[in-house]
Amino acid sequence: MRKSLIGALITVILVVFAACSGNAEKESSAENGETKQGQVIRVGYQKGNTLHILKESGFLDEMAQEKGYTVKWEMFTHGGTLMEGIYAGVIDFGHAADGPGIFAQASGKPFVYVGADAPNPEGVGLMVRKDSGITSIEQLKGKKVAALEGGNHHYSAILALEAAGLTVDDVEWVYPEDAAQGRALFETGEIDALSSYDPFFASAEVEMDVITLANGDIDGYPNRTFYFASEQFAEEHPELIDFILEAIDKSDQWANENKEEVVKIMSEALGISEEVIAHQLDRRTFGVSKITEEIIEAQQKQADKYYEIGLIPEKVDIKEKVFEIVE
DSSP states (O other): OOHHHHHHHHHHHHHHHHHHHHHHHHHHHHHTTTOOOOEEEEEETTTSSSHHHHHHHHHHHHHHHHTTOEEEEEEEESSSHHHHHHHOOOOOOOEEHHHHHHHHHHOOOOOOEEEEEEEOOOGGGEEEEGOOOSSSSGTTTTEEEEEEETTTHHHHHHHHHTTTTTTGGEEEEEOSSHHHHHHHHHHHHTEEEEEEEETTTHHHHHHEEEEEEEOSSTTTTOOOEEEEEOOHHHOOOOOHHHHHHHHHHHHHHHHHHOOHHHHHHHHHHHHHOHHHHHHHHHHHOOOEEEEEHHHHHHHHHHHHHHHTTSSSOOOOOOOGGEEEOOO
């Protein structure tokens, strides 16, 4: 009887010791930044962007499943709300244009840059209706020009004006609520010129009689979109940043090689004709990289211009928000 009791006590002690050891190992792994099986990666995307293509291609989900991770996808209507999702802790990783990152930093929000898309300078442009009588940027002096305030196309339009010898104050800016309202103002002649971004820029080019005054290389503007992460996620799981970027790279290469399929995905998601999406993709090459000095330089130039014209209240140093700089 006594031996049985001693044996039972020894068994209980061993079980407790094993449990404690297991917990200690898990805590040690977490402290060392090692990713555990069952890790949930929360990714935010917008309809029609590269992370939406990544979701549809299945590369990230398949790679995650092999490692025992789970991907939770969250859709956002635009870059501003996606950035809010990052610094509110709703998502770990997301994708937005260049402007939202600048505005978020200027307002002191917690996030980091972790990657960037390949340049897409032809994805923004400035146009007028053919019946407007305007054939050059110089003729826009004193005219009404519409853009979403602070957007990539707003910035490219400013650069185009300055390259033509005009200033930001030489035109009357009109700021529609969204791309659809901008298109309506353009169609009805309530504005003289519209600066827009793909696929809405491509839509106007395909469906309307327009003259594109500026498109492509405008004062070296690359028109990159960025990958952002929460500070906590990047610091605790840098290996997952690399993991996600690897999956994006695979998806991007697939997209370059299967543009007809991408056209169908984006057309269905956005409710825009395949003809328009094909026009957009004809001038775009997908690709991803980590942040380099060259990328920082272009983003800093844009941030400085935003401060100069009063879009942000104070100067920002882009490098302060870059998680890792590579050569």
